[in-house]
Amino acid sequence: MNEPSFEVIIIGGGPAGMSAALVLGRSRIKTLVLNTESPRNKITTHSHGFLTQDGKHPMEIFEVGKKQLTKYPAVHYVSEKAMKLTALPTGFEVHTARAKYTTERVEIATGYTDNIAGIGIPGLTEVYGKSVYPCPFCDGFEMADKKLAVFGSAEIAPMFSKKIWHWSKDVIAFTHGEKVSDPELVANLADKGIQVIEEKIKHIISENGQLKAIELEDGRLINREGGFLPDPKATESTDFALKLGIKKEVGRFGRDFYVVDENKETEIKGLFIIGDARNGWSGVAPSVAEGSEVAAAITHQIIEANWMK
Numbered sequence: 001m002n003e004p005s006f007e008v009i010i011i012g013g014g015p016a017g018m019s020a021a022l023v024l025g026r027s028r029i030k031t032l033v034l035n036t037e038s039p040r041n042k043i044t045t046h047s048h049g050f051l052t053q054d055g056k057h058p059m060e061i062f063e064v065g066k067k068q069l070t071k072y073p074a075v076h077y078v079s080e081k082a083m084k085l086t087a088l089p090t091g092f093e094v095h096t097a098r099a100k101y102t103t104e105r106v107e108i109a110t111g112y113t114d115n116i117a118g119i120g121i122p123g124l125t126e127v128y129g130k131s132v133y134p135c136p137f138c139d140g141f142e143m144a145d146k147k148l149a150v151f152g153s154a155e156i157a158p159m160f161s162k163k164i165w166h167w168s169k170d171v172i173a174f175t176h177g178e179k180v181s182d183p184e185l186v187a188n189l190a191d192k193g194i195q196v197i198e199e200k201i202k203h204i205i206s207e208n209g210q211l212k213a214i215e216l217e218d219g220r221l222i223n224r225e226g227g228f229l230p231d232p233k234a235t236e237s238t239d240f241a242l243k244l245g246i247k248k249e250v251g252r253f254g255r256d257f258y259v260v261d262e263n264k265e266t267e268i269k270g271l272f273i274i275g276d277a278r279n280g281w282s283g284v285a286p287s288v289a290e291g292s293e294v295a296a297a298i299t300h301q302i303i304e305a306n307w308m309k
């Protein structure tokens, strides 16, 4: 069954996509939101650092956002998965299992998906988002002055433990079997009281998500109260931008960013990428900001186009 055409289709309804929908709805732009309702931070219990929403459960923020959108008749929200995105000579087609939608503009806001099981540390999945977190700006305050672990490769864990030292002076970096090749760095960290443990982890011991101890393969048991996992082996949740050939460039913190202009529009006219989907990690407030900015830019484009008709 063919569905009516939309001025904008937003694929993904996390903080980026829902914020874009709000501003487009208020501009009375006919918008479709397709959302599988699984934002990246849903596994954690408190979302931090977004003014007025600090400490709320991520899904509570989502539900409030979803309810607020119902006020705007121009926004059509469906819990459907976008399966395929095709660029037409003008506009786009988006396929779901149920329908084919057409539109003049698409915002990809599908985020990233972490792969904690793929890291191969038994027990890590149980503590991720509960007492071991990917980002100190999100949860460093709550973890401050605790006995902390930093999990990561021989390259990442020692460097990141230096950042975490700002929040707690009791930090141990665990490289899970990888040897650190830079003895100067290890000595430098030791000067600040940061130990690097290269032994393989046998199991992370926890209770209801609360990290208790790290059992090493050599039998040692290291008590820890929380930690950080700077590299959760995340990948793009969809390959829409990749398949359309959108280029990437290396940006902040060595991460890959899709090449977009100041409106987050790609080299394909009418195709926008926002939030984590654009850069691998944005955070809630910056994703909301990007959604809002893109919606305003699109509204300007539509006003100009209609003026010229």
Ligand SMILES: Cc1cc2nc3c(=O)[nH]c(=O)nc-3n(C[C@H](O)[C@H](O)[C@H](O)COP(=O)(O)OP(=O)(O)OC[C@H]3O[C@@H](n4cnc5c(N)ncnc54)[C@H](O)[C@@H]3O)c2cc1C
Pocket: 011, 012, 013, 014, 015, 016, 017, 034, 035, 036, 037, 038, 039, 040, 041, 042, 043, 044, 046, 047, 048, 049, 050, 080, 081, 082, 083, 109, 110, 111, 112, 114, 128, 129, 133, 134, 137, 138, 139, 237, 238, 274, 275, 276, 277, 281, 282, 283, 284, 285, 287
């Ligand atoms: C454990 C953890 C804790 C975090 N804590 C914080 C914090 O305290 N503060 C903070 O600022 N940030 C935090 N973050 C980061 C934050 O979650 C992300 O930066 C933010 O969610 C990005 O928003 P987004 O809208 O780009 O993507 P997402 O929130 O991931 O939303 C993407 C949406 O797209 C949907 N989707 C995916 N594929 C499809 C498809 N094919 N069709 C339709 N819909 C689709 C998904 O279901 C999801 O609803 C945390 C992340 C993690 C993992």
